[in-house]
Amino acid sequence: MNSEPGHAAASDEEVGSTSLQSYLIGLGLAILLTLASFGAAVMHVVWAPSLPVLLAALAIAQMGVHLVFFLHVSSAPDSTNTVLALAFGIFIVGLIVFGSMLIMANLNANMMPMDQLIQMQR
């Protein structure tokens, strides 16, 4: 009970420490990365086959910037659980996205061509 006011004060200081500087750095980096990905897609300065990899790298970098500077995910002990939940979320997202694409591509490749399928149904 005695520790309640102390707790409140500590959490207030925590709030104050997420500074304007962090948001400004985050905004700057995010603007740079957004311009880079739009620029890479519109102007044909990058070798075309490497473009998907570049766009993916820029998107992942920007998500990282948002997580660190806007969502304040850090290595601090308070956010250990947050990081674990995030890692689990990324794992599930990877399973769903790449699993679906793999399975559907496989089914698509093994499917009988449509004209043969229609002939069989006659």
Added chain:
Amino acid sequence: MNASAAAAAPGASGREDIPISERGPASIRTVVSFGFWLFLVSDIIIFSALFAAYAVLSLQTAGGPSGAQLFDLRHVFAETSCLLISSFTCGLCMLAVARRRRTMTYQWATVTFLLGLSFIALELSEFARMIASGATPARSAFLSAFFTLVGTHGIHVTVGLCWLIVMMAQVATLGFRPMVARRMLCFSLFWHALDLVWIGVFTIVYLGARL
């Protein structure tokens, strides 16, 4: 237990010396933001299913218009800027809440709201233009997946705008009590997470259509 809590109170550095099992419960703020974080992760998993559907169906245009013909990147860039800057002003609003500055809170919340509203307006005008040109959700599997994915994101932003209005009403009536500050924290997490999802949308849907 009380003794360890009292020992932990003087400085944050003292807290590090106590084993994690003996530190006592985390602050309410930490617990609330963790619970909301779990919701956000599950929300992102919903989006991942929609992204997977889009990735599988994006080439199945059934003779209809393809993404490269439909999307106007200048329009998308304007939407992206609105959402990114609104994410930043939402952060400034949170700083104002942390410092208990009422005018600054309203000011940055208004800017955030207007930017979010212009994002929705831009998105609706894009949808209206597409539907007027015959590219309705029923036209092809690609367009069904597109409208589901981008529409779900748009609904989230709309819900976020309603939530922001409710939060400003709470600041006006209840003031900056800890409960309201925690709800504002959850709102800001939600808003930043929507921007995070939008990075995936503009990269995979709009820029990916030009590959």
